[in-house]
Amino acid sequence: MSTAESYPFRDGVAGFFDLPFRAARHLVPRHLVPLERRPGGAVLSVASFDFHTSPVGPYGEIVLSIVVAPLVVSGRELPKAALYPFVVATTTTAAREHGIARWKLPHFPEDVGIDFRREPGVFAVSVVAAGTPVLEMTVTGQAGMPVKDLYQVFVEDEHLAEVLMEGESSEHEEGTGSLSLRAHPLLAGLDVEGLEPSPFREQWIRAGMETFHPVVPLAALRRGR
Amino acid sequence: MSDAPSGERPSWFKYDYSNFYHASGDDLLNLVGPFHAWYTEALQRGYALYSEALHTEPRPEARVQDRRTGKVEDLVNFASYNYLGLSFRPEVRAAAIAAVERYGLGASGSPILSGMFDVHRALEDRLARFKKKEAAILFPTGYSANVGLLSALLRPGDHALVDQYAHASIVDGVTLGRAELHYFRHNDAADLERKLARTRGRTLVAVEGVYSMDGDVCALPAVVEVARRHGARILLDEAHSSFVFGAEGRGIAEHFGLEDEVDLHLGTFSKALGGQGGFVCGSRALIDYLNAFARSRFFSCNLAPAVTAGVLAALEIVEREPQLRARLWENVAKLRALLASEGVDVGVTESQILPVMVRNDAKVFEVADRVQAAGIFAQPITYPAVPKHRSRLRLSVSALHTDAHLALAARAVGDALRAEGIQ
Numbered sequence: 001m002s003t004a005e006s007y008p009f010r011d012g013v014a015g016f017f018d019l020p021f022r023a024a025r026h027l028v029p030r031h032l033v034p035l036e037r038r039p040g041g042a043v044l045s046v047a048s049f050d051f052h053t054s055p056v057g058p059y060g061e062i063v064l065s066i067v068v069a070p071l072v073v074s075g076r077e078l079p080k081a082a083l084y085p086f087v088v089a090t091t092t093t094a095a096r097e098h099g100i101a102r103w104k105l106p107h108f109p110e111d112v113g114i115d116f117r118r119e120p121g122v123f124a125v126s127v128v129a130a131g132t133p134v135l136e137m138t139v140t141g142q143a144g145m146p147v148k149d150l151y152q153v154f155v156e157d158e159h160l161a162e163v164l165m166e167g168e169s170s171e172h173e174e175g176t177g178s179l180s181l182r183a184h185p186l187l188a189g190l191d192v193e194g195l196e197p198s199p200f201r202e203q204w205i206r207a208g209m210e211t212f213h214p215v216v217p218l219a220a221l222r223r224g225r
Numbered sequence: 226m227s228d229a230p231s232g233e234r235p236s237w238f239k240y241d242y243s244n245f246y247h248a249s250g251d252d253l254l255n256l257v258g259p260f261h262a263w264y265t266e267a268l269q270r271g272y273a274l275y276s277e278a279l280h281t282e283p284r285p286e287a288r289v290q291d292r293r294t295g296k297v298e299d300l301v302n303f304a305s306y307n308y309l310g311l312s313f314r315p316e317v318r319a320a321a322i323a324a325v326e327r328y329g330l331g332a333s334g335s336p337i338l339s340g341m342f343d344v345h346r347a348l349e350d351r352l353a354r355f356k357k358k359e360a361a362i363l364f365p366t367g368y369s370a371n372v373g374l375l376s377a378l379l380r381p382g383d384h385a386l387v388d389q390y391a392h393a394s395i396v397d398g399v400t401l402g403r404a405e406l407h408y409f410r411h412n413d414a415a416d417l418e419r420k421l422a423r424t425r426g427r428t429l430v431a432v433e434g435v436y437s438m439d440g441d442v443c444a445l446p447a448v449v450e451v452a453r454r455h456g457a458r459i460l461l462d463e464a465h466s467s468f469v470f471g472a473e474g475r476g477i478a479e480h481f482g483l484e485d486e487v488d489l490h491l492g493t494f495s496k497a498l499g500g501q502g503g504f505v506c507g508s509r510a511l512i513d514y515l516n517a518f519a520r521s522r523f524f525s526c527n528l529a530p531a532v533t534a535g536v537l538a539a540l541e542i543v544e545r546e547p548q549l550r551a552r553l554w555e556n557v558a559k560l561r562a563l564l565a566s567e568g569v570d571v572g573v574t575e576s577q578i579l580p581v582m583v584r585n586d587a588k589v590f591e592v593a594d595r596v597q598a599a600g601i602f603a604q605p606i607t608y609p610a611v612p613k614h615r616s617r618l619r620l621s622v623s624a625l626h627t628d629a630h631l632a633l634a635a636r637a638v639g640d641a642l643r644a645e646g647i648q
Contacts, residue, residue, distance in 0.1 A: 173612030175410075
């Protein structure tokens with residue numbers, strides 16, 4: 001298939017957390033470099049989406065990524081950020097199989113339960129797997145402004161998907177959100193020693209759309225094709 | 226200024242400096258072209274408010290050239306760090322001119338070789354006496370003072386716990402020293418304690434007297450108490466607090482009565498003294514060590530003798546005219562009251578730096594444009610210099626601002642914020 005695919009969502013939230021560089025380096029393949037927000041410090045992104053429509057029906061999704069240095073190619077639009085998702089989990093089997101086959105995403109092999117709780121100015125996400133709590137995150141937000149931002153998502157087998165994110169976005173660095181992680185196979189490989197529990201940045205996109213463009217091999221991009 | 230429909234981000238605003246800092250790919254220079262394209266557009270918009278050339282000395286009324294139109298305008302200056310108005314005092318000018326006549330333009334050498342002059346020694350001695358320390362050492366800039374001090378003292382395996390809002394020169398100095406860098410939440414002694422409890426070995430805590438973006442003061446007593454309990458040394462960077470805080474102008478350490486509890490006293494000559502350069506004061510043993518190991522100093526040319534002579538004259542004025550500090554604080558109090566009457570939020574400031582909080586990363590440029598059009602020179606400050614959504618217009622108060630200047634600033638700021646729907 002070579003067409004883009006769009007996934008409208010009610011809410012999409014992301015918390016960005018300071019993580020020691022060595023912990024991020026461990027999670028990211030050698031051809032990618034964790035972005036150092038500050039010397040010695042990398043960035044963990046925890047994002048969650050409440051998709052109301054998709055090729056496989058409605059589902060919830062949690063994505064844990066390391067922010068990495070973007071691939072800059074002459075003539076291509078510079079992304080807002082580049083991410084390497086090291087684990088994705090969804091609430092339905094169909095969504096999981098679709099994500100693996102279509103987008104080469106590294107999925108947790110079981111369905112998870114995701115509870116979204118909306119209160120004025122606060123969005124809370126709770127993830128459970130096989131009845132066991134995995135993580136809770138809160139993201140706070142204010143009134144948003146329309147955005148249309150391009151992201152690079154590095155996926156398996158040295159491929160890249162460009163993803164357009166649209167919606168009403170609130171983005172700030174007030175440090176009012178939170179993250180709580182439990183020891184769980186879904187978080188295997190993530191060393192939480194030195195992980196800051198409060199996000200330095202919180203983003204909340206309402207009434208949004210995530211559009212995945214066809215996955216391309218990095219080698220082809222580097223050759224300028 | 227905006228070219229997008231109301232409420233939508235203008236196209237140039239999609240990116241900021243941080244988007245052009247990291248890249249992968251096969252060409253080392255692959256960010257240069259995209260940055261140039263973005264910057265060229267941004268320069269036609271809000272970014273034109275940065276690096277506007279002054280055509281006069283940095284006095285309360287300065288002539289400033291608009292980067293978009295080229296027009297030179299008379300503006301009331303709330304952007305310069307010339308807090309006591311010393312850079313153009315007749316005594317300071319005369320001392321600098323006499324030094325040019327005597328020594329020529331530059332030092333023409335490293336301070337450890339041929340670049341040390343009698344005027345440098347005179348400033349070191351005067352500064353040490355002023356700060357009530359055994360000795361002082363000079364650096365070409367405040368930035369190089371932090372880089373030199375920290376890279377001289379820190380080694381791999383050491384730990385540096387740095388306030389999250391500490392200046393880039395502190396971060397760069399720790400990085401160069403290859404110590405492990407840890408950040409603690411701003412002014413949060415409890416978070417500092419949590420992080421100190423996890424470190425072992427040689428440890429430094431680095432804080433600033435006054436933080437230059439929020440204008441707030443270091444919680445020094447709490448920091449000292451925690452650092453001492455964990456056996457950590459303390460660096461206090463008084464770039465914006467030297468010569469203006471404390472009964473005698475010795476800074477925040479004097480203000481809190483903690484001068485003997487701080488291990489490393491650092492400051493600059495480029496703010497309240499109106500000159501250039503940086504310094505560290507301390508024991509003779511410490512200064513001798515820095516003389517030997519501060520690479521940013523001995524691998525640089527020494528401070529120009531003329532600047533050194535001017536700084537020395539400025540220091541002498543600070544010592545004999547305490548009323549300058551009193552006048553500065555009176556002006557700060559007056560401007561805060563005027564801004565409050567306009568409903569303006571100045572955040573958590575406790576100093577001569579007043580951040581007018583806009584909290585709208587797009588509109589801060591519109592606010593700054595309106596304020597400048599109303600006759601006030603002050604810069605918008607936005608991400609990545611400050612956190613996202615905490616953009617502000619920064620006002621630096623001078624002892625020489627008049628009541629008319631202060632009133633104009635408050636009115637201009639209030640009007641601009643209201644016009645942009647910020648308040």
